[in-house]
Amino acid sequence: MSYRPTIAITMGDPAGIGPEVIVKALADPILRHRARYIIYGMNELLAYAADLAEFDVFWWRDQSNGRLRSYPHDVVVVDYDQYSVLGSAIRAPSRIGGQASMRFCLDAIEAANLNIVDAVVTAPIAKESWKLAGYGYPGHTELFADRTNSRRFAMMFAGGPLKVVLATVHVPLNSLWGRLNIGAVFTPIELLHRALVDWFDIPAPHIAVAGLNPHASENGQFGDEEERIITPAIMMAREQGINVTGPYPPDTVFLQARDGRFDAVVAMYHDQGLIPVKLLAFDQAVNLTIGLPIIRTSPDHGTAFDLVGRNKANPGSMRAAIDMAINLAIKRRLRQNASAGASRPR
Amino acid sequence: MSENLPIIGISMGDPAGVGPEIIAKALGRPRVREICRPVVVGSADVMRAAGMIVGARLAVREIPSVDQATFAHDAMEVIPADPIPMAQVQIGKVSAAAGRAAFEAVRKVIELAMRRQIDATVTVPIHKEALALAGCPYPGHTEIFGELTGARDVAMMLAANGLRVVHVSTHVSLREACDRVTADRVYKTIELAHDACRELGIQQPKIGVAGLNPHASDGGLFGDEERVHIIPAVERARQQGMNVSGPFPPDTFFAMAIGGAWDVCVAMYHDQGHIPVKIKGFRFDATKGAWSSINGINVSLGLPIIRTSVDHGTAFDQAGHGTASDESLVEAIDYAARMARHRRNR
Numbered sequence: 095m096s097y098r099p100t101i102a103i104t105m106g107d108p109a110g111i112g113p114e115v116i117v118k119a120l121a122d123p124i125l126r127h128r129a130r131y132i133i134y135g136m137n138e139l140l141a142y143a144a145d146l147a148e149f150d151v152f153w154w155r156d157q158s159n160g161r162l163r164s165y166p167h168d169v170v171v172v173d174y175d176q177y178s179v180l181g182s183a184i185r186a187p188s189r190i191g192g193q194a195s196m197r198f199c200l201d202a203i204e205a206a207n208l209n210i211v212d213a214v215v216t217a218p219i220a221k222e223s224w225k226l227a228g229y230g231y232p233g234h235t236e237l238f239a240d241r242t243n244s245r246r247f248a249m250m251f252a253g254g255p256l257k258v259v260l261a262t263v264h265v266p267l268n269s270l271w272g273r274l275n276i277g278a279v280f281t282p283i284e285l286l287h288r289a290l291v292d293w294f295d296i297p298a299p300h301i302a303v304a305g306l307n308p309h310a311s312e313n314g315q316f317g318d319e320e321e322r323i324i325t326p327a328i329m330m331a332r333e334q335g336i337n338v339t340g341p342y343p344p345d346t347v348f349l350q351a352r353d354g355r356f357d358a359v360v361a362m363y364h365d366q367g368l369i370p371v372k373l374l375a376f377d378q379a380v381n382l383t384i385g386l387p388i389i390r391t392s393p394d395h396g397t398a399f400d401l402v403g404r405n406k407a408n409p410g411s412m413r414a415a416i417d418m419a420i421n422l423a424i425k426r427r428l429r430q431n432a433s434a435g436a437s438r439p440r
Numbered sequence: 441m442s443e444n445l446p447i448i449g450i451s452m453g454d455p456a457g458v459g460p461e462i463i464a465k466a467l468g469r470p471r472v473r474e475i476c477r478p479v480v481v482g483s484a485d486v487m488r489a490a491g492m493i494v495g496a497r498l499a500v501r502e503i504p505s506v507d508q509a510t511f512a513h514d515a516m517e518v519i520p521a522d523p524i525p526m527a528q529v530q531i532g533k534v535s536a537a538a539g540r541a542a543f544e545a546v547r548k549v550i551e552l553a554m555r556r557q558i559d560a561t562v563t564v565p566i567h568k569e570a571l572a573l574a575g576c577p578y579p580g581h582t583e584i585f586g587e588l589t590g591a592r593d594v595a596m597m598l599a600a601n602g603l604r605v606v607h608v609s610t611h612v613s614l615r616e617a618c619d620r621v622t623a624d625r626v627y628k629t630i631e632l633a634h635d636a637c638r639e640l641g642i643q644q645p646k647i648g649v650a651g652l653n654p655h656a657s658d659g660g661l662f663g664d665e666e667r668v669h670i671i672p673a674v675e676r677a678r679q680q681g682m683n684v685s686g687p688f689p690p691d692t693f694f695a696m697a698i699g700g701a702w703d704v705c706v707a708m709y710h711d712q713g714h715i716p717v718k719i720k721g722f723r724f725d726a727t728k729g730a731w732s733s734i735n736g737i738n739v740s741l742g743l744p745i746i747r748t749s750v751d752h753g754t755a756f757d758q759a760g761h762g763t764a765s766d767e768s769l770v771e772a773i774d775y776a777a778r779m780a781r782h783r784r785n786r
Contacts, residue, residue: 221661232661266653266663268618307613308710312568315579317613345714346722354726364654368691369715376695396655 098129099212099423100164101416102205104198105135107191108177109184110397111407112217113139114147118409119416120169121149129420130168132211134158134198137173146405162205174198185399187220192227195219199234203241206388212423213389214238215415218397221264232264235383238390247385248282250289251367251394252418253375253411256351257294257358258367259286259384270306270363274319279303279327281385282360287336289384290357292429293422302347302356303328303340304366310341324362348374368394377410380418389422391415445477446559446780447506448773449519449552451545452482455529456538457754458764459564460490465766467516468496472770475777477511479503479558482545484518489526491516494762506557521548531760539570546581550588553745559784560746560776564769565754580611581749582740591743595632597704598713598751599775600721600736603697604704605713606633617709621652621665626673626706632741633704634682639779648693648702649674649686650712656689670708717751721768730758734765737772739779746779748772 103120106112116133117140120126133140137155144151153169158176177194184191199219205211216234224231231237239247250259259282262273283301290299303324304310307317314321324341331338340347344362348370351359361367371379371394379394393411401407453459463480464487466472480487484502491498498516502523503509509517522544528537546566552558563581571578578584586594597606608629609620630647637645649670650656653663660667670687677684686706688696694716697705707713721735736751750768758764 221658225661264654264662266657266665267614268652268663268665271615308611308714311613315568316611317615319614344711345718346724348715349719349722350724350726352719353724355724355729365690366711366715368654369694369712370719372691372695373698373716373719 097424097427099420099427100130100132100210101419101423102202102211102214103131103133103416104195104202104214104216105133105139106198106217107187107195107220107223107397108136108139109186109188109191109402110218110220110399111401112397114143114402114405114407115393115409115412116140116217117143117149118147118407119413120152121147122413125413125416126152126168130165131170132165132205133169133171134174134202135171136175136178136194137171138175138178140171146403162201162208162210164210172201185402187222187226189223189226191220192223192225192229196224196227196229199237200241203238203388207242212427213391213419215419216390216392217412218393218395220397234390234392235263238383238386238388242386242388244386246281246285247383248285250286250382250384251371251379252382253371253379253394253414256348256371256374257290258348258371259358259360260364260367261360261362263364265363267363274306274323274362276323276327276330279324279360279362280330283327283331283336283338284334285385286358286360287331287338293425296357298337299357301336301338301358301360302342302351303338303360304344304347304362305341306362309343377408378414379411380415382418389419389426391419445475446777446784448476448478448560448562448776448780449549449558450478450480450562451549451564452480452486452542453545453564454538454542454567454570454754455483455486455524456531456533456535456570456759457565457567457756458759459754460486461494461759461762462750462764462766462769463487463564464490464494464496464498464516466769466773468498469770472773473513475774477509478773479506479509480516480518481521481549481552482518483523483525483541484520485526486524486529486541487516487518493760506552519548519552521545532756534567534570534573536570536573539567539572539574539576542566543571543574543576543584546584547588550585550745554589559780560748562769562772562776563747563749565750565752567754582610585740585743585747589743589745593628593632594740594742595629597633597636597739597741598717598736599739600717600751603717603720605707605717606636606704606741607707607710607713610710614709618652618665621669621708623669623672623676626670627676629706630673630677630682630684633706634677636739636741637703639782641778641782642703644683645703646701647682647684647704647706648688648697649684649706650690650693650708651687652708656687730763731765734768735771737768737775739775746776746783748776
């Protein structure tokens with residue numbers, strides 16, 4: 095039998111659909127067979143979600159006492175019941191919700207840094223809640239990068255036939271010009287190349303880079319960012335031996351990746367990359383942070399406050415995120431074993 | 441019977457591109473002859489060559505004016521604009537001569553429509569650089585039509601396989617596109633989308649409006665164009681009795697649209713709308729390195745005349761081989777014919 099990793103799952107915003115998609119995803123016996131799980135969250139909300147979905151509780155509960163530890167059980171909920179004043183009737187961002195979801199993340203990251211868990215899967219948080227709780231992080235990605243001292247990282251989406259990395263993320267469209275520079279385009283190309291080789295078993299990947307402007311500016315007719323920023327970044331990556339081409343007209347590059355012309359695409363901004371991801375892999379896309387020393391995946395949807403308590407949330411994306419975390423954790427273990435074997439004196 | 445069919449003028453496009461070839465293919469289809477009476481505007485010599493490339497069994501006849509047309513099913517009747525001889529055309533190459541011929545064909549077809557000698561116009565690809573070399577002051581069809589018909593508020597509707605999208609701006613840099621998102625422009629685009637659907641026979645169209653920023657700015661976290669411009673425009677349109685909702689987060693908006701949520705979508709910029717439409721309508725054959733299917737058309741809105749067109753480019757690399765698909769052109773002719781019938785019946 096192959097390695098059975100331990101996966102941390104953070105419950106996300108207590109008022110969101112996190113508890114529901116976690117319970118529904120882990121109700122799958124195959125997923126439970128492949129890994130052990132430590133859920134950093136709140137027992138009462140998970141139990142309530144299980145009740146609505148008509149599942150028996152399948153986990154052990156351990157009261158959170160500030161000390162992180164491993165467990166011999168298949169599924170354990172580390173219960174932060176100090177946040178339980180919330181209750182599931184509130185379907186909106188809140189300060190306490192922000193405090194809770196931040197605590198879950200911080201402890202899961204710590205557990206990963208300590209090698210108690212092999213990977214972290216995060217359920218959606220509400221940025222508004224974090225803001226109310228006084229945290230300035232725009233999202234999980236930046237928090238994880240900060241807490242693992244990673245300065246070069248990128249947000250990747252994988253789903254169905256498409257793999258996409260974003261050069262910029264949560265930026266107002268009209269403020270892209272302060273963010274998009276050669277480094278911001280070069281870094282995701284390089285990280286994506288490594289991720290495709292290391293994590294996705296594509297030994298010689300072909301990466302496409304999208305332009306920023308309509309028709310990739312058609313030789314400078316509508317904007318100059320292609321010439322000034324994107325092409326130089328591509329040249330830099332090519333000098334490092336990476337097979338990367340572009341910039342391509344944004345409106346056709348993603349569908350060409352879908353149809354097999356490229357292995358993955360670097361998108362210049364959030365919706366350029368996510369419109370195709372959501373169209374081609376709705377409810378099954380996974381958000382993966384690349385460039386971190388730890389493995390972190392998450393579903394690609396938000397808290398969906400309007401769906402809470404109705405037992406209608408689709409766990410497909412959460413299941414895919416857990417599945418990918420397991421696969422990556424096994425791959426990393428195999429690599430570690432191989433390098434340990436190689437360095438062992440004969 | 442066939443005297444009731446709308447007369448549709450098709451401009452031949454850039455003679456060095458695939459335009460003439462796809463016209464020669466489409467006019468050989470019985471389905472096209474069942475819905476309209478077509479005439480080609482351009483150069484008979486170019487159309488004769490195109491007919492030979494695609495193996496069309498159509499006799500090319502030059503006619504001096506529309507009233508001389510017989511609309512015989514086995515003929516391609518051409519009204520001369522700039523009757524460029526094929527000897528001056530280098531297939532697959534940008535040239536001033538080809539640009540001029542393309543521009544003159546467009547100018548002539550507009551003139552025929554303005555004089556009500558034809559009921560609708562359909563255009564095939566022209567090349568922006570060729571137009572520029574020929575000294576034409578307009579970057580594309582949209583601008584030529586806007587100028588020569590004296591229209592003020594024009595927009596473009598893109599349609600493929602049931603998805604219809606109208607854009608607030610098209611061929612401008614992304615930076616300029618952001619600046620064009622004003623309450624007034626957004627409102628006018630909604631109105632044009634509404635009127636276009638009515639021309640297609642949808643009595644009370646449902647209109648969805650996308651946001652500009654990631655997550656439609658998530659309550660102002662990433663940008664304020666939603667609050668300042670888009671929401672007021674949506675409210676104004678609603679007060680005018682239109683069935684309109686939004687702004688929605690752009691990434692999930694189009695997935696919902698494909699599910700049938702709206703009759704027409706309003707996109708804030710070129711790629712926001714073009715990415716989903718082309719994902720829906722285009723297929724790429726990676727083994728052959730060529731497009732295997734190209735579906736999608738443009739409808740110009742806000743003009744005094746009807747104009748539809750194919751959504752792909754001149755495809756110089758494919759020109760001369762007779763392999764370009766006329767699928768999209770047939771659909772463009774179908775839309776033009778439907779709109780012409782509807783206008784006449786009002």
